[in-house]
Amino acid sequence: MKKEVKKVVLAYSGGLDTSIILKWLQDEYNCEVVTFTADIGQGEEVEPARKKAIALGVKPENIFIEDLREEFVKDYVFPMFRANAIYEGEYLLGTSIARPLISKRQAEIAKLTGADGVSHGATGKGNDQVRFELGYYALNPDLTIIAPWREWDLNSREKLLAYAERNGIDISKKPGKSPYSMDANLLHISYEGLVLENPANAPEKDMWRWTVDPKDAPNESEIITIGYEKGDPVSINGKKLSPAEILTELNRLGAKHGIGRLDIAENRYVGMKSRGCYETPGGTIMLKAHRAIESITLDRGAAHLKDELMPRYAELIYNGFWFSPERAMLQAAIDKSQEHVNGEVRVELYKGNVIILGRSSQNDNLFNEAYSTFEEDSVYDQKDADGFIKLNALRFIIASKNGRKF
Amino acid sequence: MKKEVKKVVLAYSGGLDTSIILKWLQDEYNCEVVTFTADIGQGEEVEPARKKAIALGVKPENIFIEDLREEFVKDYVFPMFRANAIYEGEYLLGTSIARPLISKRQAEIAKLTGADGVSHGATGKGNDQVRFELGYYALNPDLTIIAPWREWDLNSREKLLAYAERNGIDISKKPGKSPYSMDANLLHISYEGLVLENPANAPEKDMWRWTVDPKDAPNESEIITIGYEKGDPVSINGKKLSPAEILTELNRLGAKHGIGRLDIAENRYVGMKSRGCYETPGGTIMLKAHRAIESITLDRGAAHLKDELMPRYAELIYNGFWFSPERAMLQAAIDKSQEHVNGEVRVELYKGNVIILGRSSQNDNLFNEAYSTFEEDSVYDQKDADGFIKLNALRFIIASKNGRKF
Amino acid sequence: MKKEVKKVVLAYSGGLDTSIILKWLQDEYNCEVVTFTADIGQGEEVEPARKKAIALGVKPENIFIEDLREEFVKDYVFPMFRANAIYEGEYLLGTSIARPLISKRQAEIAKLTGADGVSHGATGKGNDQVRFELGYYALNPDLTIIAPWREWDLNSREKLLAYAERNGIDISKKPGKSPYSMDANLLHISYEGLVLENPANAPEKDMWRWTVDPKDAPNESEIITIGYEKGDPVSINGKKLSPAEILTELNRLGAKHGIGRLDIAENRYVGMKSRGCYETPGGTIMLKAHRAIESITLDRGAAHLKDELMPRYAELIYNGFWFSPERAMLQAAIDKSQEHVNGEVRVELYKGNVIILGRSSQNDNLFNEAYSTFEEDSVYDQKDADGFIKLNALRFIIASKNGRKF
């Protein structure tokens, strides 16, 4: 039994798939569609989506096209990078972190337009459906969620194209369009499908769209300085930049030097393993540089606690739980730790390598060479180590004297 | 007040510092010294230590020179790599993992020779003193521990050299000897001191002894296949090798391609930050390859639990708690997870990059392309995602309906 | 569309609800039903289930009635108590721990009888459906699972009774039968429903079936000694008993003294909060006594690691993941810790209180009064505390000297 909806806010890219969904929603649900198209740095014009939406009968006042790049980086990417978040030891969560923002704006636009439904173009076997819908449910549980890929019978490429043709949707392939299933935003591009479906296969050389192959990267390395404030990058080579500007510039630099390619098999939240290739040029530099500035400004106890909390935090984001109370708790802990993460990191970029050349901090440096050398200093009395080791060992000593074997 | 000891087992490298310690022990404690020199792959001949020990008056039966490379890799390095252990997001624990084996053999040799003391050449401000001594205390708390660097007044290079000269110890510098404070074994080389003491400085180009600079690495990449059994590498390019042989060969390959350099500021267990540069060519390949074979053979729940336990496990090893009950508990959990981590990983090595080209497993592959593509399959019903997402969201739905904001 | 099954193994209690399910399966699925009735200590005769099954047309060879009490306690309850498992700080997991055993035997009986389906009587809003079905899926994913409560339209008490009457199933209420929704086994009894549905209400005094009200418990306390081997209780007052005998006797003692009542609101895995009252007389004693014997035999590092892992372990069992690789990993870690948990605990039982009077261990006592008193001893040099504290404080000292505020 079909749900009843009157007005649906669709996350609309302007591409073929979401255009088909747009039409299908109008037909199947007999509802008004509000399109929401966001520029989150995917590298394609968003304005053309307006004409396409109008062509499909969407009312002008129902077309929302927004540039969310600054909000995306400032409120989603940067908080996540404060945590040094990595999923399964490898993945920088480029797709995962964009979904909450989209679902939040959809919920807001639904309120604005009096819509009673939301819809997205994520498939029924992936993580993105979960990320979108957990957001909708948390932000407005009264919205009816329509997930066309789980509902319709257009479950093959042929049926989709036929449906599009029947409905006058342009199916001509854009020249140069990738045959892979891709997702892109200011943090990354992902690739799935085709030859990647067998994890024994390497990706094709021409699959990658953003970064050059390390082998084709410049023979000359490039050195940059990234400035940090409270754990976030704020400048490059001394020039203050906005969050989106920082990431854009690091992407340009990373891409040029073949940095940030990743090829993994990962565990989806819905239960199966899948293969993904990712390009995260700027993010790869940011992760390394953030660790470097933390290495001289962050207390050990804070650093180790962050490392222990990180896998959970990354899992929450991957699984779509950005708006959960537990993510908010972890974020509060992480943000608390970043107050003194201020300073500069010098980084060399060379053929896929991100090499830290130096870290410094005007006011928050906890590194003092006098304490770490083997020479004597004013603070550390080497004899203190006797007692430190002895009392750390005491439980072993007692146990061993009681006959316990280690 | 000096402790009384009759016979002391010294971890003896044959170098200047431990030769001075040898002499100093004899003089200050008026005791017999047993020297223990192990080949753990540090890349220097160990046999010359015999002549030096004899020259310093050590009885032939008190000289122990052993090749521990296989034991080192099999019982220490490999178990640790099953955990994907990384300290503070970067360091592969090359020095840390060698210390327990040394202390264990010292305790065993003490028993064999009837010695009542043990001694080592680790300084009073570092981690190694802790690692050695926690081992001694756990394995035989009745041994008297002598840590000369914390006791004597030879607290400058000048005093040391003067003491050596007075006692006829050869102080001529070996040609080509590094001016840095180094530690080497089959897993890594570490560098400390000099220009590194300021974390704002980059290391000097000629500091590195093992790996080539990525810029000087071959322009041609090299592709190898590593075979895994129960989480441990067992073959390269189809050829079965012993643990030490595997690591030796991966080191050769990694070093050739500029792989495994690391430059960090880290938090010592004794409380201060210190700067270290590390070369871990084979280990860097192993970490990446192990994650890759796990990615298709390890269950998600096991993988995520491993990732959450890892920082604690790494911290325990870094801090010297190898012989602790909690490390044994974590190892039991980790080893339990590796039963099915069998298969092969294809890896490309190129100018500092370790690129995974493919992973496969004859019998333990959990990756099934039918399940991950967006097409229908026999196991996964896309409509199941409705309920999965809905019930995962239920707590948010209820909370939101009760007026709670996310 | 109905699934097709030929033969279904039903977890059959012999009560009204599962008798209705039995009939319904036969009618709706036109299938043969195999009944499985286990004695896991629920305190009701299981043999009468045979007659009832036969009356409903089940073939004699399709009736399985088994006494699983020893297996239940030995392989499920005891391993869980080694972990000191508590869900949400209160609940001893009495229902959760029984489900995996039932599902395992159902899967085994399906194999034995050539059945292609399994079914259970758990409702569609509870945890038990998850626990049963995760077991079925893990142990034999080819079995078709039928969950009548989620399928049929008998969604009210009236419809159920009407269906039963129509089909000649005895609906006469047993005298003394509780009006609450209950689950019982050798570890506990649970109560849900009726007045409990409002968490502001206290339970009715006559709800409890097992324990006496602490106010009605004997005025004389009772003292017992529990013997432990490798973390499991093995004797009471010096008398060796089997696992089920131990728990039976502790239940008798606890019930007599008003021990083990619990009244909580808990978070179900399917997403909502629910109210449950529980009686776990023996388990409550076991938890307290196990902690007591661990307190003198278990190393601190192991104890603290166990405490940190416990909430995850308890959550896994609560959520139904007994047969998961991550539970197996945690169990391996926990079991590793219990090798030396041997000794005796003296416990006083009095009106709801479990009071530890003493703990001792012949061979595994790590408590040595010489070390803890403020007098001097041979092992601990009080001056060692200087260095221990100083080096533990070093990071604060350095930070504070650098102007950081705590």
Place this chain on the structure above:
Amino acid sequence: MKKEVKKVVLAYSGGLDTSIILKWLQDEYNCEVVTFTADIGQGEEVEPARKKAIALGVKPENIFIEDLREEFVKDYVFPMFRANAIYEGEYLLGTSIARPLISKRQAEIAKLTGADGVSHGATGKGNDQVRFELGYYALNPDLTIIAPWREWDLNSREKLLAYAERNGIDISKKPGKSPYSMDANLLHISYEGLVLENPANAPEKDMWRWTVDPKDAPNESEIITIGYEKGDPVSINGKKLSPAEILTELNRLGAKHGIGRLDIAENRYVGMKSRGCYETPGGTIMLKAHRAIESITLDRGAAHLKDELMPRYAELIYNGFWFSPERAMLQAAIDKSQEHVNGEVRVELYKGNVIILGRSSQNDNLFNEAYSTFEEDSVYDQKDADGFIKLNALRFIIASKNGRKF
């Protein structure tokens, strides 16, 4: 070699031991002593300490006597109880939580009076020395710390008394003074020593000073209602009370009903096991009541994360790391979770038992009986459980189909 100090702030109770320390500091260090005596609810007059200090030659302006009860409960006890903190499954951290406040005030008074040293009366084998000194080091690392018990040779009761007599310090035993080593504050009383030194012995009946024996508690139970705001108790039976008033009243009630006795062997941070008996009447009620109010107002994800973080948080407090960045991080996470922990809990007190009778919350109740009963409701569609379970099981299904055994 003695350290040089001019003026030392001593944590001074006015009792025999700290009076001896006062004198000893004056004599040994030839320094001015500033006494700091705080009322943190230990149940003894603090004003008499003034006369004693003056008798020992302390200048009037160097005597600080302060009532810190409100600050103690508000800023230390309550934040800790938000976390449901328990050390090693049993101990409510009554001594541990008082130390940071004392050390903080000592550091502040040192600044106020220009003192360059601090001193305390904690022994050299206990935890308190660590807790005090980590505080001093963090708050002002330039203060010289004097720990007389680790320095002097007054290492027996006899020597102490002789020293006191020689110096005119009153050694007459107060009538009724306990022979046990005790610590008391508004949260608890602890007992150590004498018969307790053998963990096989039960404590003597007349050791306990605060609570009645459950056996001697009233035969009539007493029912109270505790109001909560943001996780802190704010009222009893509808009457708003200050933090210290709340705890005082709960102590009175708990003590009357025999609530909060604990007898454990615990692991000290300095390495050995020790035996402690504790009375925490009000705290025991608060822990249970806080869990109850959380049970209906706190999200599941937040609740479970809290439970996983708690053992670490408790360990930090036990070990003396209150002023550490990692405790601050955990506190930020915990406090974040408590925003909606508002409502009322009805509690029955009876002979050692704390029985929850009901919980309610005007605006923050997440419990909705419609969702938990087995009847249909508007939010939960039972068929959703199919998909929820199936996708949770998917990794097992795939693995099992691939031949993996669970």
